[in-house]
Amino acid sequence: MRHATLSVRGRVPGIHDSRRVPRALHPVAWWIWALGLVIAVNRTTNPLLLILALSVLGFVVANRRTDAPWARAFKYYLMVALFIIAARIVFQSVFTAGLESGDHVLFELPHIRTPRWYAGVQIGGPVSLEATLSATVDGLRLGTMICCIGAANALANPKRALRVLPGALYELGMAVVVSISLAPQLIESVQRVARARRLRAGQRRGFRALRSIAIPVLADALERSVLLAAAMDSRGYGRTGPATRATRRLTATLLLAGMVGVCAGCYGLLNGSGPRLLATPAILAGAVLCSAGLALGGRRVRRTHYRPDPWRAPEWIVAGCGLISAVTLYFTSGYNAADLNPSFSPLRFPALPALPAVAILIAAAAAFAAPPPRRRVSGSVGVPDAAGGRIARPEVSA
C-alpha cells in the first residue's frame, strides 16, 4: 500500500524514500541555503545560469515543502519575478539610451523630444534587440533572487525561524511574529469594510471615503491587538526573571556600543581609504560587546523550547550546498569570470561555464539531503485516486 502511494506521486525516484523519517528541516538551514543562492545569483547575468538556478529552486520547493498555507506562496514569488522582468523590459524600451553601432533594431517607438537640459535620457525611439536582451537578463537576475527568498519562506515557516533568536532578542522576535499574524487579518478586514461601504452609500472619493475605510479597519486592528496582548499576558508571556532596571540599561548600552563597533569596522574594511589596521579590532571588539549584551539580556528571559528542531547531518548538507554555490560564484577562480556576465553586443549565444553550473546544481542536492517533510495525513495512509498521480487526502472530520 505504502509502496503504491510512493510510485503514484510520480516524482523523482528515491526522493520519497520510505525508510527516511519525515521531519521538518531546521529553518536556519533552509535560510542559509537560500541566502547562499542569493549571493551566487547576484554574481551572474548569464541567463543559462539564472534559469538553472530557478529550476533548482522549483525542484527543491516542489519536493520538500509542506501543506501549510505559507508553503503555497512560492507561485506568488514567481509571479512577482515575471512582473519584474516585464517592468524592466518596458522601462528599457521607453527610456532608451540610444543605439550603439551594430545594434539590431526591433521596432521603433514614437520619439518625444526632451528639453536640452534633460538630454541624458531619451523617451521613445528605436528599441534594439541587444538592449532588450540585457534588460531581460537583468530583470531575470533580480526575479531569481526574489524567488530564492520565496523558496526559503515556502520551505521553512518564517515564525519558526525566528524562534532561534537569542533570548535577549526574544521580545523583538515576538513583535515580528505578532505583526506577521496580524497582516492577513488586516487584509481580510479591509476587504470586509470596503464591501460594507456600498451598503451605506457614503462618499466615493476624497478624505471622507478614505476615512470610512480606515477608521473601522484601524479600530478593528487595535481591538485585536489589545485582545492578543491580554491573551499573551494571561498565558504568562513576559514573566520576567530577577531583572532590574540597571541590568536592562546595561544590556542596551552593551548592544548599542557593540553594533557601533561592528558597523565602524565593516566600513573600514570595505572602504579601503580608512585606517585598515583599526577595522579588524573594531569588528572584534564590537562582536564581543554584542555577545556580552545578548548573554546578559538572555539571562533575564527564561523560557523552554517545545520540540526544538535538531541540527543534524541533513542540516549541515543543505546549508553547505548553499554555501558552496555562493563561494564558487563569489571567488571567480577556476573558470573564466567573463562567462558569468556575458555581453550581448555583439549578439551571440552565452556559453555555460562548467564550474558555476555544477555549483548551482549542487544546491539541488538539498532536495535529496533534506528529510521528506511531514504531510498533513498523519496516521492515515494516502490512497491513490482513480485518475492516478495524486493522493486523495482524507479530510479530517470538521
Added chain:
Amino acid sequence: MIDFDRVTITYDGAERPVLREVSLHVAEGELCLVVGRTGVGKSTLLGAINGLVPHFTGGTLGGRVTVAGRDTAAHPPRELADVVGVVGQDPLAGFVTDTVEEELAYGMEQLVIAPEVMRKRVEETLDLLGLAALRQRPLIEISGGQQQRVAIGAVLTAHPRVLVLDEPTSALDPTAAEEVLAAITRLVHDLGLTVLLAEHRLERVVQYADTVVHLPGDGTAAAGPPAEMLLTATVAPPVVELGRLARWRPLPLSVRDARRRAGPLRARLPVSPPAASATGAATGETALRARQIVVRYGEVVAVRGVDLELHGGEIAAVMGRNGSGKSSLLWAIQGAGRRQAGAVAIAGRDPKDLPPREARALVALVPQTPSDLLYLNTVGAELAQADRESAASKSPPARELLDQLAPRIGDDAHPRELSEGQRLSLVLAIQLRVAPRVVLLDEPTRGLDYGAKAALHAILQRLAAQRRSVVIATHDVEFVAATCDRVVVMADGDVIADGPTPEIVVASPAFAPQVAKILAPLRYLKATQVADALDESRSLPGMVSG
C-alpha cells in the same frame, strides 16, 4: 478556591463602580455560571480573577481577590498563568502561533516547563479535547469550534486549577457551540477543574451549573443554586420562562426535567396556540422576487440557483450551518456582494444595476459586524451623517428612529463604546433612515442577551406592520421561533426546506425550540403563546379540566 472580599471595581473616568462590594466564594471543582444582561460587569468580574482587571485594563480595585491563596493585587496576570487559564470569545484573536501543537505548547514555554513534560502534556491535551487528528493543522484552517477547543487546550496544558471562560461560544454556530460546551462539561466532570463561565445561551449550560452568580445590574452580585437564582434572574432561558409560568418548583433547568413535569400542563392546553399565525404570513403584493441566484468564489459555489419570493410584511429566517450560503445569498440580493447569475426584482428594479444610493433605498443590509459601517467619533455625528445621506427620504430623522429602537443613547457616546445591542440599533437606525422596502439582517442576534433580543423582536414586528419585508440569516432557533413567519433552510448552497415556522421548526429535532420539545406534540413554540393560551382558558372556566 476563589474569594472575592468586598470587591469594588471602578474604571478610570467612570462615574460609578462596575462592581460594588461584591463578596463571593467559589469552591474547588465547581462549575459556576455568571449570568446577567449585557454590560452589567460579567467580563469585569471574570477579568478580576486573573488580575487582567485592573492590571491590564486600568481602573481601581477595592477589596481583595484571592485565587488559590494568591492576591491578584500583588500578582499580575502573567504571575497567575499557572493557576488561572483564561479563554475569550474569539479564539483566533488570542492565538500566538501557527499550528495546533505549537499553540498548545506556547503557554508552557513561557512557564519554563521542561521539554519532556511539555511533550507529554501536549499529547494528553490533544486526546482530552479530541484534537489529535488536527495536531499539524494551521490554526486558521480549522473550524470555529475546533479553534475554541484549541484555545481551551492551550490554557489547560499549563495545568491551571481554575478555568475562566468569557462567552466562549458567542462567536460560534450552534454545532460548534455544542462541541465546545461538551468539552467544558467533560473537563469539569473528569478533571475536577473549577470553572467560571459567562454565557448568554443559558439554555445550553444552565443544567450543568453548580452555582449561578447573578449580576442584576446595580453593581452587586448574588450567588446561589441555579434553580433558586433563576426564579428571579433578569435573564432566563425559555425552559425557565415556562417553568416560572407554570409555577414548577423547584424550577426545571433542562428539557428533560421540564418534560417530566409538563404532563398536567399539556392536558390543560389546547393543541394549537390561540392564534397560530398571529403575525399572519403576509399575503398580497410581492415585495421581493429573486430568481436563480448563483454566487461563486472561485471554484466554491456558495449559492447554487436559489429562488426566493417575499411578500410585504413578511419576516423570513434563512437558517443553515456555517458556510451553507446564508450570508452570500443576502449580499447577492442586496447587490453589494457577488452574484454571478440570477436576477432580483424589488419594485421592478434590480438593486445590483442601481447606484448604491438607490439600491439601499430599495433594500438595506445590516452586516454581521455592524461596526464596519461606523466611522465617526460620536453617535450624534453618525446620525447627522445618516440624515445627510438620506435627505430624499420621507422617513423620520435618524435620531427619532434610534430612540424607538434603543432609547437613552446619548449623542456624545462613541459608537465603539456601545454594547452589541446598542451598536446594532444604531446601524439599523442609519439603514432604516432611507425607509427601504426590504431589510436584510446578517446574524443580528450574535452577542445579544435575552433583553436585547426582545427589543429586536419588537423592532422587526414594527417593520412588518409597516408592510416591509425582513430576511434574517441566523442560527438562533429560539429567536426564529419567536419572531419569524417563515423559515428557509439552506445546505451546501441549496434551499432544502421552505415553509411556515411551526412546520419547519417543530418537525426537526435540531431546530425545535425548547418549548416545542417540552410540549410536543402540542404546537407551541414560545412561552408567551402558552401564557396567552392559559389566559384564554381561564376566561372560559368551563374548559379547564383539573
